[in-house]
Amino acid sequence: MKFYQREGLIPEGRRSHPNQVEYDDAHVTRVRLVRALLETGGLSVAAAREVIAVLDAPDAPLAETFAVAQHAISASRTAGGAPSEESRERVRRLAREHRWVTTDDNPGIETAARALDGFRGIGFDPPPGYLDAYAAAAARAAAADLHALTTRSETDRVAELMVVGTVLGDPLFAGLRRLAQQDATTELFPVPGTPRDEDPS
Amino acid sequence: MKFYQREGLIPEGRRSHPNQVEYDDAHVTRVRLVRALLETGGLSVAAAREVIAVLDAPDAPLAETFAVAQHAISASRTAGGAPSEESRERVRRLAREHRWVTTDDNPGIETAARALDGFRGIGFDPPPGYLDAYAAAAARAAAADLHALTTRSETDRVAELMVVGTVLGDPLFAGLRRLAQQDATTELFPVPGTPRDEDPS
Numbered sequence: 001m002k003f004y005q006r007e008g009l010i011p012e013g014r015r016s017h018p019n020q021v022e023y024d025d026a027h028v029t030r031v032r033l034v035r036a037l038l039e040t041g042g043l044s045v046a047a048a049r050e051v052i053a054v055l056d057a058p059d060a061p062l063a064e065t066f067a068v069a070q071h072a073i074s075a076s077r078t079a080g081g082a083p084s085e086e087s088r089e090r091v092r093r094l095a096r097e098h099r100w101v102t103t104d105d106n107p108g109i110e111t112a113a114r115a116l117d118g119f120r121g122i123g124f125d126p127p128p129g130y131l132d133a134y135a136a137a138a139a140r141a142a143a144a145d146l147h148a149l150t151t152r153s154e155t156d157r158v159a160e161l162m163v164v165g166t167v168l169g170d171p172l173f174a175g176l177r178r179l180a181q182q183d184a185t186t187e188l189f190p191v192p193g194t195p196r197d198e199d200p201s
Numbered sequence: 202m203k204f205y206q207r208e209g210l211i212p213e214g215r216r217s218h219p220n221q222v223e224y225d226d227a228h229v230t231r232v233r234l235v236r237a238l239l240e241t242g243g244l245s246v247a248a249a250r251e252v253i254a255v256l257d258a259p260d261a262p263l264a265e266t267f268a269v270a271q272h273a274i275s276a277s278r279t280a281g282g283a284p285s286e287e288s289r290e291r292v293r294r295l296a297r298e299h300r301w302v303t304t305d306d307n308p309g310i311e312t313a314a315r316a317l318d319g320f321r322g323i324g325f326d327p328p329p330g331y332l333d334a335y336a337a338a339a340a341r342a343a344a345a346d347l348h349a350l351t352t353r354s355e356t357d358r359v360a361e362l363m364v365v366g367t368v369l370g371d372p373l374f375a376g377l378r379r380l381a382q383q384d385a386t387t388e389l390f391p392v393p394g395t396p397r398d399e400d401p402s
Contacts, residue, residue, distance in 0.1 A: 036323055063386040070379055091376065100384035108383075112376025115369040118241055122233060122365050124349070133345035134370070135377050137338035142381035144334035148325070164323050168316040169335070169378065174371045175292065175313025176336050178271055180343035181367070182309075183301035185264040 007045050009034045009052060026156070033160040037072075041167050047072035055159050062149070062158070067106075069163050074107030083113035090116055090131075098135050141169060208246050210235045210253060227357070234361040238273075242368050248273035256360050263350070263359070268307075270364050275308030284314035291317055291332075299336050342370060 004010045010030045013021035037048040054060050054068045091112045095102050102108075119126050145165050152158045205211045211231045214222035238249040255261050255269045292313045296303050303309075320327050346366050353359045 032323060040319055040322075063383070066382065066386045070382070074379070091380075094377070095380050095384075098381075100380055101387050102380045102383045106380055106383050108376040108379025110376070111372050111379065115373035115376065118365060118369045121241075122237055122361055124362055124365070126349070127352075130345045130349055133341050134373055135381070137341040138374055138377035138381045139385075140334050140338040140341070141374075141378050142385045144331045145378075145382055146385045148327070148331050151328075160323055161325055164319060164325070166379075166382070168319045170371065170375045171312050172316035172335055173339055173342075173374055173378075175309040175311070175316065176295070176339035177342050177346075177370060177374075178275070178309025178312065178367075179292075179296050179301055179303045179307055180299075180336070180339045181267065181271070181346055182264070182303045182307050183296075184340075184343045184347045185267045186302050 004031065004034050007049070009045070009048060029154065029156045029160070033156055033163070036160050036164045041069075041073050041163050043072050047075065051159070051163070055155060062162075065159055066162055067103075069159070070166060071105075071107055073163065073166055074111065083110055083117050087113035087116040087120070094131050094135055097132075098139065100139075137173075141173060145169060205232065205235050208250070210246070210249060230355065230357045230361070234357055234364075237361050237365045242270075242274050242364050244273050248276065252360070252364070256356060263363075266360055267363055268304075270360070271367060272306075272308055274364070274367055275312065284311055284318050288314035288317035288321070295332050295336055298333075299340065301340075338374075342374060346370060 013023045016022045037043045051069050054065050091109050149158050214224045217223045238244045252270050255266050292310050350359050
């Protein structure tokens with residue numbers, strides 16, 4: 001708490017007595033947001049400060065807050081070299097095909113392009129059907145992400161869910177994909193002794 | 202190459218002359234698979250050896266290879282404490298609701314449950330609609346993953362794509378979700394000066 005205040009991430013409390021400082025609900029919410037940014041999001045203090053500045057700006061549109069949060073999170077997490085221009089262009093084209101309105105500084109372009117480069121490295125050039133399936137999956141999840149934000153009213157709490165959801169949506173999807181892969185594999189290639197094999201239904 | 206051979210990950214080449222060793226296509230494919238396991242998948246040498254053993258077992262069903270690969274990858278990547286039993290049960294229930302046939306040792310349960318715990322930490326208990334959207338997205342991606350495998354014939358190359366696809370599908374989805382989020386946010390909360398705002402269509 002002292003550290004957060006010293007770094008200007010949360011305001012000082014109200015000094016009610018010489019040795020006592022009072023914190024209201026807004027303080028508690030802000031502390032939780034700062035934790036979400038630093039711990040869940042893995043942001044640096046400087047990046048967290050940037051996100052909070054956008055939040056505190058009067059009338060900052062949600063899309064701008066989202067953009068700053070996405071950049072801050074991606075900058076903290078991106079590893080490895082720059083992806084090939086070919087893969088970046090493939091991602092941009094995919095976005096256009098799905099009629100997504102995006103800007104070229106969206107960090108998702110780099111992330112997806114780097115994955116495409118990895119696939120190409122083993123001689124797998126993802127066919128359109130594969131990329132379309134992933135794009136449709138991403139659109140479905142993003143719509144759910146946005147809808148979840150509308151269930152919160154306070155700006156701070158919307159931003160908190162935006163940051164935490166951007167970070168945690170990835171492992172949520174990854175875990176569920178492992179389960180769905182097992183189901184799809186078992187269906188295509190049944191293993192003796194597994195539930196589906198034993199299940200008479 | 203020498204290291205891979207010493208570790209028993211790839212067989213010795215055929216010595217054609219005293220100072221020359223010949224490698225055939227199968228060798229090249231196997232070296233690439235080992236690289237995919239160690240570098241892309243982040244597997245330990247022991248885990249890679251395990252995956253290769255399943256591959257080399259005659260008539261090992263694809264589902265079993267998948268299970269071993271998923272475990273090896275997840276074991277290398279999982280960080281943080283065990284998720285709550287409540288969140289694990291929520292994931293299992295979600296899988297049942299989607300009629301997925303899965304086993305309780307599927308590492309996806311832990312991964313998704315840990316994400317749910319993170320959401321609960323900020324007071325967001327993901328509603329059924331949110332989880333269903335992510336489950337539907339995961340099923341869509343998993344079907345594309347499985348379909349991609351059918352485009353390859355050699356066992357080694359199927360396994361290679363299985364491993365690489367399991368690993369790289371996550372960042373591919375993450376990147377596309379960032380783009381889809383931008384699109385959905387811009388649609389809901391237009392920012393002055395962005396493409397959609399300027400676009401008269």
